[in-house]
Amino acid sequence: MYRMILCVSLIVASQALFARLPCILTQESIEFQATVQMIPFATHNLYCGTTVEGKKSEGLSFLAEQSRIIRGNLVELSEYDVEVLHHAHGYSLVTGDFNGIQDKHLHAIKVTDFKGINKPESVKSRGANPLIQTLVDQIDAGRWLNDVTTLSSWSRRTGEVGNVNAANWISTQMNGFGLSVTMPSFDVNGTSTNNILGVQVGTTRPNDWYLVGAHMDSVPSGNAPGALDNASGCSGVLELARIASQYSFEGTLLFICFSGEEQGLIGSEFHVDTLMMNNDQNKIKVALTMDMIGYSANAQRELLVESSVSLQWLLDTLVQNAATYASGLTVFTSNNYFGSDHVPYIDNGMPGVLSIDDDWGVYPHYHRSSDLPEALNNTQNQAEMILKTNLATLAMMAGIIDTSDVIFADGFE
Numbered sequence: 531m532y533r534m535i536l537c538v539s540l541i542v543a544s545q546a547l548f549a550r551l552p553c554i555l556t557q558e559s560i561e562f563q564a565t566v567q568m569i570p571f572a573t574h575n576l577y578c579g580t581t582v583e584g585k586k587s588e589g590l591s592f593l594a595e596q597s598r599i600i601r602g603n604l605v606e607l608s609e610y611d612v613e614v615l616h617h618a619h620g621y622s623l624v625t626g627d628f629n630g631i632q633d634k635h636l637h638a639i640k641v642t643d644f645k646g647i648n649k650p651e652s653v654k655s656r657g658a659n660p661l662i663q664t665l666v667d668q669i670d671a672g673r674w675l676n677d678v679t680t681l682s683s684w685s686r687r688t689g690e691v692g693n694v695n696a697a698n699w700i701s702t703q704m705n706g707f708g709l710s711v712t713m714p715s716f717d718v719n720g721t722s723t724n725n726i727l728g729v730q731v732g733t734t735r736p737n738d739w740y741l742v743g744a745h746m747d748s749v750p751s752g753n754a755p756g757a758l759d760n761a762s763g764c765s766g767v768l769e770l771a772r773i774a775s776q777y778s779f780e781g782t783l784l785f786i787c788f789s790g791e792e793q794g795l796i797g798s799e800f801h802v803d804t805l806m807m808n809n810d811q812n813k814i815k816v817a818l819t820m821d822m823i824g825y826s827a828n829a830q831r832e833l834l835v836e837s838s839v840s841l842q843w844l845l846d847t848l849v850q851n852a853a854t855y856a857s858g859l860t861v862f863t864s865n866n867y868f869g870s871d872h873v874p875y876i877d878n879g880m881p882g883v884l885s886i887d888d889d890w891g892v893y894p895h896y897h898r899s900s901d902l903p904e905a906l907n908n909t910q911n912q913a914e915m916i917l918k919t920n921l922a923t924l925a926m927m928a929g930i931i932d933t934s935d936v937i938f939a940d941g942f943e
Contacts, residue, residue, distance in 0.1 A: 594641045598628040601868055602636035603896040610636075619647050619834055619862055620891035634794055635897070637868045645839070645865040655854040661932050662925045666855045666918040668773045671910035674917065677703075677765035678824065679903045682755040686748040688790045689721030693747055697724050700746060700787050703768055704728035707775040709785065716790070716800040723747075723789040725797050728771055730783040733931060738781040739810075740928040741817040742770050742920065743798065743871055745791030753899045757906060758890070760791070762824035762913065770921050780929030781815065788871055798871035802878050816844065816927055817875040817882040822890040823916045824906045831912040832888035833919065836864045838876050844883050851922040856915035862888055885916055 597615070600607055600622045607614065610633075612626035621644075628638055680699065684692035697713065704711045709728030716723065726746070732738065744763030748756025755761075764787045771785040788797030798819075805811045826832065835848045845863045852861045867876055867884065875882030895901040 597623055597625045597641060599639045599641060599644045600624055600628065600631065600636055601639065601866060602633070603891050603893060605894060605896045605898070606633060606635055607631075617891060619864065619888055620886070621647075621866075622891070635869065639866060647834075648863040650849045650853075650861055650863070653849055653853045655857070656850065658854050659926070661930055661934075662922050663855065665773055665777065665925050665930070666921050669769060669914050669917045669921065671914040671917075673772075674765050674769045674913055675903065675906075675910055677768055678757055678761045678906070681746065681761035681764060682757040682901075682903050685752075685754045686746060686756055686761075687751075687754050688718045688723050688747045688793060688796075692754075693723060693789060696746055697726050697787075697789065700726045700764065700768065704771060704785065707771050709771065709775060714800070714804065716796065718790040718793050718796050723797070725789055725801060726787045727801075728785040730775055730779070730785075732780050732782040732928070733778050735780045735929065736782050737813050738815050738928075739784055739813040740779075740781050740815055740924055741784040741786060741875075742767050742820075742924060743784075743786040743788060743801075743817060744820045745789070745797060745871055746787040747789045747792055747797075748901075749792045749897050750899065755899065755902050757901050757903045758822050758825050758893060759896060759901060760821050761903075762822060762906070763820035766820045766823055766913070766917050766920070769917055770924065773921065774924065777925075778931040778933060779925075780931060781927070782813075783924070783928060791871055795869075795871060795874055799874045802874040802880070805880075806878060811878060811880055814875065814880040816923075817872060817880060818885070818920050818924060819870060819872040819875075819882065820885045820916070820920065821870040822886050822893070824913045825887050825889055825893045826907075826912050827889040827892050830860065830888075831858055831915055832860045832862065833912075833916050834862045834864060834886050834888045834890075835883055836867050836870075836886065837872065837881075837883040838867055839865045841876065841881055841883065844881055847927075848883065848885070848919055848923055851926065852915070852919040855922040856918040859912070859915035859919065860888075861919075885920055887912065887916070 610631050612624040612628050615623045681696055684696045686693045686696045701711050709730055711728045713724040713726055744767045745760050746764040748754040767785050767787055790796030835845050837845050849861050852859045870884050872882035872884040895905045
């Protein structure tokens with residue numbers, strides 16, 4: 531069962547804007563059926579009038595004209611002449627000169643177009659598959675953090691030597707797992723760079739492909755360690771590959787670390803273009819992507835999973851696997867997909883989903899040289915839970931094979 535939160539949150543500093551609205555301030559979220567879904571979750575919420583038979587209230591119409599919902603980090607949003615009325619789940623309700631925002635990392639959404647954030651309610655474990663449980667129990671948050679630290683030792687801007695060094699290191703890791711590794715090259719702003727792709731061919735369904743991906747490049751100019759964004763996600767790909775490579779699967783596994791994401795998803799777009807050029811797009815059964823999985827602003831363990839409305843089944847799958855294999859992880863779901871490597875897959879008819887920590891929008895070191903491993907406070911347990919959720923989903927969908935009852939593999943009895 532899902533609870534749709536259809537409210538706009540109010541903060542004291544912004545009461546002036548809303549004084550003109552016919553709204554009721556409540557102490558808890560109000561559930562109602564409406565044609566317009568607004569920003570979720572806060573201690574105090576603003577319920578703007580009533581919606582009857584699809585008619586919008588006067589207050590909501592005013593809100594739609596005078597404000598926007600911006601998907602993005604508050605650090606970058608602070609560079610623009612807007613007032614942030616509320617922020618949650620990486621989304622900010624703003625007023626001011628929102629039309630002046632020109633940044634590929636910020637996405638403006640009309641209030642009337644925003645799809646509300648879901649919080650799953652009453653999702654219980656269905657009973658773990660023992661073999662999948664064996665896999666997820668091997669997730670090692672300390673090992674993940676060691677890989678984050680290694681990747682963060684290079685400034686990984688696309689096209690620069692640190693990016694090349696990191697790509698070669700990732701390739702070496704994947705080769706060590708026994709994967710078949712290639713490094714397809716493409717251009718970003720006239721400079722050559724590489725994705726790193728490791729493949730494990732399936733035993734009985736080799737033409738069904740299950741992808742785990744994350745970008746490995748970083749910004750800004752100057753030193754760009756990119757610990758959260760996105761050594762955390764790329765290290766997650768390596769951790770899943772390290773474990774999954776020890777097992778057999780019915781389907782083929784693809785582990786990929788993209789370059790060129792910060793310039794506009796160029797690496798993942800290149801992979802999607804290659805799939806379509808080779809008529810392989812229908813082989814992709816899922817693309818599980820991870821971006822910024824290593825930060826929590828508090829003691830909560832929270833994950834936001836994001837995909838399109840038509841792929842709600844995929845969001846539901848991750849929610850269920852979190853309940854089963856990552857007890858204690860709170861999961862929110864969003865259909866406002868944007869800005870990371872799941873997008874090219876979804877836009878071209880392939881099932882794609884993003885896992886991202888729910889507090890990424892308030893991470894103070896976003897796209898800064900201070901995005902270092904030590905800034906990822908209080909996060910190893912959260913990252914472990916996010917990785918368990920994704921590994922369980924991969925194993926379930928790709929069909930992990932139980933070989934425990936194979937006694938005479940060489941044919942002797």
